[in-house]
Amino acid sequence: MKNPSQQNYISQVSIDCVIFGYHERQLKVLIPKINFKGDFWALPSGFVYQEEDIDQAAERILRDRTGIQDIYLEQFRVFGKASRTNKPFLDELIAFNFDKLSVKNEAQQEYDWFTKRFISIGYYALVDINKVVPQKTDLDESIEWYSIHELPRMIMDHSDIVDEALKTLQSHLDEKINAFNLLPETFTMKEVQEVYEAICEKTFVRTNFQKMILELNVLERLEKKFTGAANKAPYLYRFKK
Amino acid sequence: MKNPSQQNYISQVSIDCVIFGYHERQLKVLIPKINFKGDFWALPSGFVYQEEDIDQAAERILRDRTGIQDIYLEQFRVFGKASRTNKPFLDELIAFNFDKLSVKNEAQQEYDWFTKRFISIGYYALVDINKVVPQKTDLDESIEWYSIHELPRMIMDHSDIVDEALKTLQSHLDEKINAFNLLPETFTMKEVQEVYEAICEKTFVRTNFQKMILELNVLERLEKKFTGAANKAPYLYRFKK
DNA sequence: AAATTATTGTATAAAAAATATACAATAACA
DNA sequence: TGTTATTGTATATTTTTTATACAATAATTT
Numbered sequence: 001m002k003n004p005s006q007q008n009y010i011s012q013v014s015i016d017c018v019i020f021g022y023h024e025r026q027l028k029v030l031i032p033k034i035n036f037k038g039d040f041w042a043l044p045s046g047f048v049y050q051e052e053d054i055d056q057a058a059e060r061i062l063r064d065r066t067g068i069q070d071i072y073l074e075q076f077r078v079f080g081k082a083s084r085t086n087k088p089f090l091d092e093l094i095a096f097n098f099d100k101l102s103v104k105n106e107a108q109q110e111y112d113w114f115t116k117r118f119i120s121i122g123y124y125a126l127v128d129i130n131k132v133v134p135q136k137t138d139l140d141e142s143i144e145w146y147s148i149h150e151l152p153r154m155i156m157d158h159s160d161i162v163d164e165a166l167k168t169l170q171s172h173l174d175e176k177i178n179a180f181n182l183l184p185e186t187f188t189m190k191e192v193q194e195v196y197e198a199i200c201e202k203t204f205v206r207t208n209f210q211k212m213i214l215e216l217n218v219l220e221r222l223e224k225k226f227t228g229a230a231n232k233a234p235y236l237y238r239f240k241k
Numbered sequence: 242m243k244n245p246s247q248q249n250y251i252s253q254v255s256i257d258c259v260i261f262g263y264h265e266r267q268l269k270v271l272i273p274k275i276n277f278k279g280d281f282w283a284l285p286s287g288f289v290y291q292e293e294d295i296d297q298a299a300e301r302i303l304r305d306r307t308g309i310q311d312i313y314l315e316q317f318r319v320f321g322k323a324s325r326t327n328k329p330f331l332d333e334l335i336a337f338n339f340d341k342l343s344v345k346n347e348a349q350q351e352y353d354w355f356t357k358r359f360i361s362i363g364y365y366a367l368v369d370i371n372k373v374v375p376q377k378t379d380l381d382e383s384i385e386w387y388s389i390h391e392l393p394r395m396i397m398d399h400s401d402i403v404d405e406a407l408k409t410l411q412s413h414l415d416e417k418i419n420a421f422n423l424l425p426e427t428f429t430m431k432e433v434q435e436v437y438e439a440i441c442e443k444t445f446v447r448t449n450f451q452k453m454i455l456e457l458n459v460l461e462r463l464e465k466k467f468t469g470a471a472n473k474a475p476y477l478y479r480f481k482k
Numbered sequence: 483a484a485a486t487t488a489t490t491g492t493a494t495a496a497a498a499a500a501t502a503t504a505c506a507a508t509a510a511c512a
Numbered sequence: 513t514g515t516t517a518t519t520g521t522a523t524a525t526t527t528t529t530t531a532t533a534c535a536a537t538a539a540t541t542t
Contacts (some may be wrong), residue, residue, distance in 0.1 A: 010253050013360055050358060054321030078319055078362050080295030117291060119254055119362075121319050175412075189490085208530060210491075230539035231489035430519085449501060451520075471510035472518035 003106065005113035009047040014120045015058050016079070016158065017044045018165035019066065021129030021145055022182040027198045028145040029162060030065065030134060031152060035141040038096035040089065041152040043161060045120075058123040065143070066132040071125050072181040076168040079157060080119045087115040089155040124165040126181035170200060177218055180239040188225055188234040189213065244347065246354035250288040255361045256299050257320070257399065258285045259406035260307065262370030262386055263423040268439045269386040270403060271306065271375060272393065276382040279337035281330065282393040284402060286361075299364040306384070307373040312366050313422040317409040320398060321360045328356040330396040365406040367422035411441060418459055421480040429466060429475040430454065 019030040034040040046061035048054055055073070062071045090111065094101060101107065134143040146152060151162060173179055179195050180187075193209050213219065219237040226233045260271040275281040287302035289295055296314070303312045331352065335342060342348065375384040387393060392403060414420060420436050421428075434450050454460065460478040467474045 010358075010360065012251050013254060048321070048360070051323050053323050054319060054360060056323075075319060078295060078316060080289070080362070082292050082294050082297075117251075119251065119289070119295060121321070121360075171416075205530070206490085207492080207532085212529090224538095226538075228539075229489075230487060230541095232491080232537040233539095234490060446501070447519085448503085448521080453500090465509095467509075469510075470518075471512095471516060473508040473520080474510095475519060 003110050004047060005109050007047070008050045010050060011113070012116050012118055013048055014118045015046050015048065015054065015061055016120045016122050016161050017058060017061055017065070018122065018124040018162050019044060019062065020124060020126050020165075020169065020182065021132065022195050022198060023129050023145065025194050025198055027148040027166075027182075028129065029148055029151060030132070030143065031146050031154070032065075032136065032140040032143040033152070034093075035139055036093050036097045036100070038093055039152075040093060041154045041158075042156075043154065043158045054121055058121075062123075062125050064137070065135050066125075066127060067135055068127065068131050071127055072178060073123055073125050074168070074172065074176070074178075075121060075123050077122045077164050078119060079122060079161060081157075082117055084120065084157065085115055085117045086156065090115055120161075122161050122165060124169060126169075126178055128182065128184050130184055166199075173199060177216060180218075183239075186222060186236040186238050188236060190234060192237070244351050245288060246350050248288070249291050251291060252354070253357050253359055254289055255359045256287050256289065256295065256302055257361045257363050257402050258299060258302055258306070259363065259365040259403050260285060260303065261365060261367050261406075261410065261423065262373065263436050263439060264370050264386065266435050266439055268389040268407075268423075269370065270389055270392060271373070271384065272387050272395070273306075273377065273381040273384040274393070275334070276380055277334050277338045277341070279334055280393075281334060282395045282399075283397075284395065284399045295362055299362075303364075303366050305378070306376050307366075307368055308376055309368065309372050312368055313419060314364055314366050315409070315413065315417070315419075316362060316364050318363045318405050319360060320363060320402060322398075323358055325361065325398065326356060326358045327397065331356055361402075363402050363406060365410060367410075367419055369423065369425050371425055407440075414440060418457060421459075424480075427463060427477040427479050429477060431475060433478070 021028040021030060030044065031041050032044060034042060044061055044065045046057060046064075048057040052060075055075070058073055058075070059071065062073065063069060129145065134145075136143050148162070148166065151159065153159075154162075173196070179199060180192070182195050183191060189210050190206075192213055193204055193206065196209070197203055218240050220240050222236040222238055224233040225236045262269040262271060271285065272282050273285060275283060285302055285306045287298060287305075289298040293301075296316070299314055299316070300312065303314065304310060370386065375386075377384050389403070389407065392400065394400075395403075414437070420440060421433070423436050424432060430451050431447075433454055434445055434447065437450070438444055459481050461481050463477040463479055465474040466477045
């Protein structure tokens with residue numbers, strides 16, 4: 001595999017993805033840990049090929065990390081401060097990993113490419129966490145789902161990027177009606193409510209929430225779901241396309 | 242002045258600005274016409290210096306075109322299709338202006354720089370049209386305010402960029418309460434209503450509109466404005482900062 | 483098999499917000 | 513002084529949102 005500096009990428013432009021999933025009443029974010037000494041976490045990122053739309057690039061990065069096609073994606077903001085550079089992080093990484101890293105000519109070229117100032121386009125994705133098989137790249141030690149409230153300390157401004165993504169998701173919720181992308185094919189009304197509550201960080205009154213969601217007219221009601229619990233069985237719903 | 246290709250710009254990244262003004266019940270956009278044969282209009286644009294935040298770059302471009310500092314600005318979207326290139330436009334321009342253009346080495350270098358694929362960050366600005374003295378650059382034949390409903394045919398995807406900017410402005414209106422940036426220091430309630438109507442492309446009931454705006458608690462009431470009209474004089478208001 | 487329990491689905495009441503209507507106040511002019 | 517075209521404010525009406533009530537029901541317990 002070629003190194004980034006040798007690829008046909010647009011230079012100084014990157015894409016950072018905030019991949020949201022949902023599990024056990026919690027909003028989760030998929031975050032790789034970098035395979036070097038020193039505990040570095042960084043959002044799934046990538047670059048844009050010369051012949052590639054930025055939306056395609058984001059889709060490619062998402063596909064590579066989650067293994068799934070046709071992911072729900074929204075561009076939400078550009079991060080473009082002049083101070084946005086990997087240099088402090090890379091220097092720290094190199095200091096921690098002096099033994100492992102060769103200082104060949106090629107490495108220098110990579111270093112120069114990576115430590116330039118980058119303008120990053122932020123995308124957020126909503127996925128069914130059950131369908132995702134997180135994919136490590138060569139550079140990753142691990143890739144895990146972290147609760148939005150227990151994120152690891154990330155490099156650069158990646159924590160801010162997650163904050164912005166969450167704010168945007170919250171404000172998009174009514175307009176785009178996209179929270180269903182976090183759920184499996186079929187789900188109960190209670191599950192919908194719990195997703196909304198996890199995203200909005202507040203509770204809803206059950207009866208009014210149910211009415212509000214049904215009045216959106218985006219769900220079709222299927223058979224009942226018998227769980228074995230000693231109470232009335234809820235209906236299953238599916239998002240109408 | 243140095244040519245763009247020789248400047249210390251980030252390559253393949255541009256900033257396009259949709260500068261909104263308001264006059265005579267109409268939303269206006271400030272658009273330069275390029276100083277070459279062939280009737281080419283293009284949004285006020287520019288590039289980002291290596292040491293410059295993207296927000297600073299947008300402010301600089303805005304300042305250069307309007308002559309005013311501290312402009313209200315919002316980043317609204319990135320346009321990043323692989324097909325986004327000036328090449329068709331430039332080739333057309335060159336065909337129209339074959340006599341005028343030298344084909345020196347330097348011109349080739351400019352041509353190569355300009356015809357690459359560009360990722361453009363869209364900003365919209367809201368200005369008091371009375372304060373703006375539109376500034377032509379070397380490349381402009383003219384720079385004029387056009388009604389949002391009578392825009393000239395623009396190069397590339399610049400019409401789409403204006404459409405997106407307007408949509409964003411409309412949706413930002415409630416949340417950011419920014420329409421007052423289109424008005425002078427003091428204004429009547431009727432003028433506020435007319436600005437809102439121009440932006441939203443719909444009418445409001447006067448009495449309810451007045452109540453809604455006053456309940457925002459962002460205006461302070463000043464003296465009355467006597468216009469000489471044979472009716473009750475309206476109050477002037479100022480936006481509280 | 484009937485009573486019990488913990489939900490779920492739906493209806494309706496109460497409160498709040500948005501919209502429509504009424505009307506007095508007033509600046510200039512006839 | 514009456515007339516006209518607004519403006520500012522109050523109030524009525526409608527719609528939407530939020531709160532409350534209650535019957536239905538899937539197991540489990542008695």
